[in-house]
Amino acid sequence: MKNLFVGSIAFAAIALAMTGCRLDGESETINTVYENTIMACSDGIDNDGNGLVDCEDPGCQTKRLDGTLGPAETVCATEENNIYTCSDGKDNNGNGFIDCEDNSCKNTAVCCVAQGKEGDCSAEDKTSQECIEEAIASCSDGIDNDCNGHKDCDDYACKKNSPVAAVIDYCKKIKCPGTISKEGDCSAEDKTSQECIKEALESCADGKDNDCNDYTDCGDFNCSKSAIGAVKEYCLIVQGKSSSNTESPEYKAAKEFFDKSGVKAQQSEDTEDLCSDGIDNDWNGLTDCDEPGCKGFEHCKDATKEPPPRPANFDKLPAAARLAQLAAEFEACSDGEDNDKNGRSDCDEYQCHLLSTIELKGEEAKYQIRCHKQNETDSGK
Numbered sequence: 001m002k003n004l005f006v007g008s009i010a011f012a013a014i015a016l017a018m019t020g021c022r023l024d025g026e027s028e029t030i031n032t033v034y035e036n037t038i039m040a041c042s043d044g045i046d047n048d049g050n051g052l053v054d055c056e057d058p059g060c061q062t063k064r065l066d067g068t069l070g071p072a073e074t075v076c077a078t079e080e081n082n083i084y085t086c087s088d089g090k091d092n093n094g095n096g097f098i099d100c101e102d103n104s105c106k107n108t109a110v111c112c113v114a115q116g117k118e119g120d121c122s123a124e125d126k127t128s129q130e131c132i133e134e135a136i137a138s139c140s141d142g143i144d145n146d147c148n149g150h151k152d153c154d155d156y157a158c159k160k161n162s163p164v165a166a167v168i169d170y171c172k173k174i175k176c177p178g179t180i181s182k183e184g185d186c187s188a189e190d191k192t193s194q195e196c197i198k199e200a201l202e203s204c205a206d207g208k209d210n211d212c213n214d215y216t217d218c219g220d221f222n223c224s225k226s227a228i229g230a231v232k233e234y235c236l237i238v239q240g241k242s243s244s245n246t247e248s249p250e251y252k253a254a255k256e257f258f259d260k261s262g263v264k265a266q267q268s269e270d271t272e273d274l275c276s277d278g279i280d281n282d283w284n285g286l287t288d289c290d291e292p293g294c295k296g297f298e299h300c301k302d303a304t305k306e307p308p309p310r311p312a313n314f315d316k317l318p319a320a321a322r323l324a325q326l327a328a329e330f331e332a333c334s335d336g337e338d339n340d341k342n343g344r345s346d347c348d349e350y351q352c353h354l355l356s357t358i359e360l361k362g363e364e365a366k367y368q369i370r371c372h373k374q375n376e377t378d379s380g381k
Contacts, residue, residue: 035059041071083110103311112147118155119162126164135164139171140358142310172212174353183211184226191228200228201257204235207279216280218266230254240265272297278343289341299341306339306349307332319363326367329355333369347371 034040035047041060046053054060055076063072074084077092086105091098100111118138121131139158144151153159153171162168183203186196204223209216218224218235226232229250236243237258243251267274269281275294280287289300307329311317314325333352338345347353347369356371 036062036071038071038075042075080104081108083108086110103313106311106313108149112144114147115143115145117157118145118148118151119158119167120164132164132166135162135167136170139167142314142358175209175212181210182222183209183213183217183220184223184228184231186228197228197230197253198257200226200231201234201254201261204231205257205261230257234258238265240267269293272299275299276341280343287343303341304332304339306345307351307355323364323367326360326364330367330369333371 035057036059040047041054060071060076073082077085080086080092080102081104085092086099086108087110099105105111119135121134123131125131138145139152153174158167159171184200186199188196190196203210204217218238223231224235230253233243233251233254234257237254245251267281269275269291270293274281275288275297276299288294289303294300310325332339333346352369353371356369360368
């Protein structure tokens with residue numbers, strides 16, 4: 001009976017808390033039963049009566065699944081990385097720096113200081129050597145010059161929309177080192193020759209973005225809609241689609257090539273095997289541990305950034321801190337390891353290749369990443 005009585009009292013207390021009634025006869029308005037909104041997580045009240053107030057409550061710490069900013073990213077944030085946490089006057093991550101003083105806020109819209117156009121120059125003649133050098137420098141300095149959240153060749157102002165043609169070509173060569181060639185086509189005039197068909201098929205099965213248009217192999221319309229029939233048939237097979245004529249010479253040539261190439265048909269990247277095969281199985285541009293669906297597998301748990309992210313205020317760091325960052329970048333981009341387990345290593349990584357274009361001087365030169373011919377020449381290779 002005693003236990004039953006105590007339990008009844010506890011239940012009554014919870015019920016009173018939920019309804020907003022107090023045992024002393026007064027009433028109190030409760031904002032919400034749930035503690036999971038920005039207002040409820042910053043009012044100093046235990047709204048759901050579970051003994052936990054504001055950011056102590058798990059409801060305030062859980063990130064929203066719909067992508068909108070909730071308490072975990074704002075009033076209860078432990079990171080300083082968005083327009084709210086970088087302007088709230090708090091040291092959210094406890095590192096001693098508040099808002100725009102924090103390195104992680106430097107590239108956010110509220111803290112970024114525009115330093116000029118990215119991918120452009122001040123000269124009227126966009127073809128002059130001075131203009132080209134200025135524009136390329138703005139696309140290789142590691143700075144988000146126009147404060148749009150993207151920097152260098154990750155910014156469309158550099159890689160797609162620059163008024164300086166040499167900049168777009170520069171970004172293409174960084175992303176696609178080597179010769180830029182046609183995808184789904186061949187160099188021969190006779191498009192029906194065996195040599196042409198073989199060359200075109202190989203260009204659509206090599207896992208490379210040969211024409212540097214951000215699409216690879218059969219994910220590129222130049223392959224899937226190629227004027228060469230065997231290439232188009234090959235892409236149908238890869239994409240798991242049926243041909244309208246499996247008796248045609250084009251289909252037979254494509255099927256023979258597919259069987260010999262070892263290329264896998266398109267499929268979801270969501271198993272341990274598919275997340276460690278070095279192939280972009282679902283054709284979404286992400287390979288292995290870069291794929292969100294692969295993050296939870298054992299193979300990806302020790303993956304690290306290649307190269308490690310560079311602080312936004314890198315140019316203003318003390319010499320020792322700069323050297324430490326450069327050493328970490330050099331190690332990640334020169335160790336022959338696929339550190340982020342995405343099927344690419346060292347200079348095959350876009351960011352490593354980008355860093356190699358930035359010439360280091362003085363004591364820092366010993367950490368020069370070497371990915372292109374100019375670096376090899378400079379080093380005496």
